Amino acid sequence: MNHVASQPISTTVEIPVRKDSTLGSSPIKIPDVVRGMTDLKKDLFVNNILFTVMKLDATKVSLIQRKVRLEKYLIRNLGRVKCIMDADDPKYKLLYFDPSVVNESSIELKSEIESKIKQYADDVELVWETRLVAITFEDWDLKRIFRAVLPKELEFSSYSQIGHIVHVNLRENLLPYKKIISQILLEKVSKCRTVVNKFDSITNEYRNFELDLLAGDDDYVTELIESGVRYRLDFSKVFWNSRLSHEHERVVKLFNSRSLVYDICAGVGPFVLPALKRRRPIRVLANDLNPESVRWLKENATLNKIPDGKIEVHNLDAPEFIRGVVANDLSQELVKAKTSEVTPSEANILMNLPAYAINFLPSFKGLLSKHVSSELSLVFPVKVYCYLFVKALEDVPMDWYEKRANGMIREFLNEKEASIELIHHVRTVSSRKEMFCVQLNLSWDLLLDKNVFFFRVVKEV
Secondary structure: OOOOOOOOOEEEEEOOOOOHHHOOOOOOOOOHHHOOOOOOOHHHHOEEEEEEEEEEEHHHHHHHHHHOOOOOOEOOOEOOEOOEEEOOOOOEEEEEEOOOOOOOOOHHHHHHHHHHHHOOOOOOOOEEEEEEEEEOOOOOOHHHHHHHHOOOOOOOOEEEEEOOEEEEOOOHHHHHHHHHHHHHHHHHOOOOOEEEEEOOOOOOOOOOOOEEEEEEOOOOEEEEEEOOEEEEEEOOOOOOOHHHHHHHHHHHOOOOOOEEEEEOOOOOOOOHHHHHHHHOOOEEEEEOOOHHHHHHHHHHHHHOOOOOOOEEEEOOOHHHHHHHHHHHHHHHHHHHHOOOOOOOOEEEEEEOOOOOHHHHHHHHOOOOOOOOOOOOOOOOOEEEEEEEEEEOOOOOOHHHHHHHHHHHHHOOOOOOOEEEEEEEEEEEEEOOEEEEEEEEEEOHHHHHOOOOOOOOOOOOO
């Protein structure tokens, strides 16, 4: 099995959009016979290509690389075929030229290339040769393979990888080709042993994806590394999205050694574990409704050598965790702050469950009313990071989505109850669907509100 260069253990790879204008004229292409193939047959990918090569003194190659701009003439690495290769005689090197640019009939161009080289190495002997090379399935890259195999009107756009698992989101028009897509990924993606189709719809209580095994091993327990933190998880039972790696980093950088961190929907720990390793906050309290997430979060804390007592993990419904655990801990910190010289810099409450998190906002009304006296003051800010999806019915500019995110928050908390510090665009989920993180500062009046009829609204946004 020949693989492309190793990718990071947790990554999302975009397959470039088809550009047919250059494919037809170049001799470097996969035979047309593979078009529409639904079951992988590697032997049909072989193409015998005649390369024009230049043999020259091996000791002169480094100088020529530095002084002469030959990149536009040379072949870009094509599997085993590199732009500079060893000759049979170790005293020489071979420069492989792109056959769509330089070939046997390119007499004037070859003379021009010789002249450029002679300007810096006039004593070097340059010998033009041709080499017939069989380019096989192992040599072709993913981009070329998918463009050659799929019908011209179809595009396979991307895949994500966590550990040995590659997962795709195949649209309906690609389902007839799911077998060959998975076979190709299994063969070409480094470290891949399992390929699954991840359905967009999430129908279970714990918000993990329904998976369809397409190829490889029925093994969903995997390991990955993100930002220097190692995670172990069962991908069939917990949520993980490698597209959120930059968001995890962004938020963790906001913490410091005097931060309090409460993660309402902590999953396997992509926020709290890097926070503990790099920012070392005063305390981290983590929660998730999914017992499997809790299990793996605890295991990952051990895996990353997080000392005992540095993280407290709960398995509760989000509003219960907020009004119980968070309320108790936050009130204790406010009471201590009255007499302590060193107080927390801020409390950070993370709610990364974008389809539902906005429904948890009413939980903060009167959160501390039964725990602290109104004589106390809010000596440090209480920040909420509320993740949400914003959907549009038609094509609209990005500022429409931002205004809608603001409006969605205001349906639950008014301006006196919470100020909006930042509306951060996280990513484009799909056409007309954007993900945001709205950063709120909760007011003292909101937290102490005694006239609260607490109710839970459950709706997906």
